[in-house]
Amino acid sequence: MDLTSITRRSMLTSTGNIVAASALAPLFARRAGAAVTPITVGFIYAATRQDYGWNQAHAVAARKIAQLEGVKLVEQEKVPETAEVEKVMEGMIKLDNCKVLFPTSFGFWPFIQKIASQYPDVLFVHAGGLWKEGDAKNTIGYRGYMEEPHYLCGIAAGRMTKTGKLGFIGSKPLYFIFNNCNGFILGARSVRPDATCQVAITGDWDNPVKEAETVNGLVDQGADVIVANVDSPKVAIETAERRGVYSCGYHTDLSALAPNGFLTGAEWNWAKGGDFVKAWQTGGSYPNLYRGGFKREMVAISPFGKAVPEPVRAEVDKARQALTDDSLKLYKGPLRDNEGNVVLKEGEVISNEDNAFKVNVKFLVEGAIGRTGLK
């Protein structure tokens, strides 16, 4: 994958009208710099790298970033979301001479802010779009809109399901889980209007026993495509494979776990962070907040499983292209939620980058069986 550096012009043209609306204007820091200097990049994981989930997605990105010119990679795993991560970050800065740090767990953000001002020559890149005015200028928040690849998974699911029943497992009742779920259902119903999706929330980021039992429960009720939005979907996918149903992945490429039933999956493209590394290396500019979907190269889909026939692959690829050039919008009217309320009227269209709308999603679209529990 080619990584292009962000120039000021491409930043302005791609962010469009959202920038004006929100208070989060990208900041342009200039550093007096030379050519490509060698630079050490540090990745910090809250759990193990090989979790077939959130951390593995970052480890994959870390390896891609390590391929960049002059980049040396150091990694540390199993760092808890406590004051200990401060010590780890400082250790990487002082002992390993890291100049860019990727503390990859969501809960590291407050600790990043605490020490960032003490180390102005270090860039801190965080996976979670939390940066706001007033935060340290040498920190970046970046995140992908996973509802877009979930839409594509939904298309594959809609085409491949025999029963017309899908299953979505979510960890916590949070907005990004619901957006993913809505994307999945909208994609499925775009090719099979009568498809339904049972939605189950486990309440835990990581609870293998519960996830396995939930999958069994969903399959017992007729679902034949499963997708699990949990920290590590490994158990869910393996259980689905054992039950002989289809599955879609999340976070990273999980096709190896389900040779027969894997369709495709929603993946992060954290490797986009390589652009920030390059900017820091060369003294170029970088945004403090970078969120996006396919158009901004923050998400991807997994390679297709062998079960997916060529026409379906073509259909998914076409939709992906449409998302990349922004001709396909996820949330557009007429749109009802699954309790009969009208969410969007005919003609209303929400931009794929309307973050404010997405943060406030408390509904599940028509076709979902289940409740968010929020109102």
Next chain:
Amino acid sequence: MLSAGPWRTIEAAAISIGAIVVALVVYGIFIALNGIDPIAVYRVLYLGAFGTLFSLEATLTLAAPLMLTALCTAIPARAGLLVIGGEGALVIGGLAAVLAGVSAGGIPRYLGTVLVLLAGALAGGAWIAFAGALRLWRGVNETISTLLLNYIAIALLNHLISGPIRDFGETLKATSWSIPAPFRIGTLPYLNVHWGLAFGIVSCVVLWFVMRRTTFGFAVAVLGGNIRAAQLAGLATARLSLAACIIGGAAAGLAGAIEIVAVHGAASESLVVGFGYGGILIAFLARQNPLAIIPVAILVGGISASGGLLQRRFDMPGAATAVLQGCIFITVLAGNTLYGRWRPSRA
């Protein structure tokens, strides 16, 4: 020639150091078998533990709670009890600290800090004293009971922080209510290490003095040497045993309270990181001597502190330091058999 006293100290130190050296060599072989250069590992161990000011600070920050949890094993050991409940006592101390801090909202800050620390120490002392009482009045082996109490304490912590005392503002991790900010304590002057280190060192020195130079300490030593002799001498063995348990538990409870006021501010699963079990190793390595606990805790803390660097430099798993500590523990225990083999010749 040397008299028995200083000779025993030299012998003890020599055997302990010898054990560490043997363990390092064995560990080096283990590392080499895994395809990594042992000399490079030794260098990184040193770098991560003592090589820079930053490393030293990290080591001392880890050594502080370890000194206190080591006392939880060392003090009862002098009374002849093998207590391994430091982990549980620390957790209980942390919980008590949070509860005390949160209930004492408006009081002046230094008073509040003292109250919180005291609460932790008392709770820890009571926790281990419970095991001691079970031993005294029901004959329940204290090693097993304190072990069980460890798990019970952790379950209690998990239960409380997921519901009854949970701070629901923290969405990502189960955390308790925070103690008021004025009660928190900061770092020592010149050194980026919290005041817990001072508490640890002072506790060790004070307890060494108590155990070696006071009547109480002597009585406990007699009890630990031979319970029948102590009874014949008319010592109040039950009270001495309980006192030893209370002191040991209070030390570990204090460690838990320090984790709250100096590091985290609230209770969470970060209280359960193995300080208790590390303390057992230190107590044995230091031959249950409170003064020796200070350097030994710094050594063991140093090994733990370099764990991150080992991971980053050699892609070794986080358990790499646990294996080394395990090796040291085993060689130290095996080395016990060598005590008394050499005597100064008196020809």
Next chain:
Amino acid sequence: MNELELGWWGVLIAVIGGAIRISTPYLFVSLGETLTEKSGRVNLGLEGTLVMGAMSGFAVAYLTGSPWLGVVAAGIAGSSLGLLHAAVCNLPRVNDIAVGIALFLFGTGLAMFLGKPFIAPRGPRLPSLELGSWSAYPSVRAALEINALFIVGLILAPVLYWGLRHTRWGLVLRTVGDSADAAHALGYSIERVRTLATMAGGFLAGVGGSFLSLYYPGNWNEGLSSGQGLMAVALVIFARWNPLSCFWVSLLFGGAGALGPALQSVGIAQGYYLFNAAPYVLTLIILTWSSSTRHRLIGAPSELTINR
């Protein structure tokens, strides 16, 4: 068929099924520790042995494709740690309780270290007897799926019981554990007997560990064990060093462990962690009730250090 209709019956079924599943490691570790303690040694390092067994069992099963080879490998790993325990404890003036704690830490650390490459992949699974295939309810089927190791343990317990009472080996073992002087007089090598007993105990503990990684939960990761090895020591005391009682007590502990998740499935989620504490509290209560300062625990081998 709606699962929720099972309601409280569902809880009972889940507890039974869970008891069988969760008790299997307890069963093996307690049988092994019974042998060790009968010879007069306490091995607190069984937790580390359990974890090492789980790791090596999974690793070998994954590499060879055969779960049974994994079980054997786990046993061998366990008996190696048992040999280490015995070797150090055989030295004079060494406290076997302390050595046990050291091995607990060492074994756990070693397993985590060596097991890192095996965290990700899936491994082969031990077979099970599907006794519940008549049922239309998946949960009943799952509960009556009795794993092969449980059946091995089911047979092993009475065999060990009989062996301890009626064979020469059993007599030698018990003599060494009850009276070192008598054993000396009879010419038995105390060190050798204890070493073999500890190795056998380690073997069984390792096998118990392999159950965790090869059946339920069926993979290798950190945090696989949560003190089962240590609890087994208490379990043995609870069971009065009787292999048959070990079987029933293991089931009891397994049921206690299954109660929490079973209640959760009918919506009772409060106090989940308190349920986790139940086996430990139970053990403490039983220990308190059955111990006394005036006499040693009934049935305890007299040479055991925890009695003194």
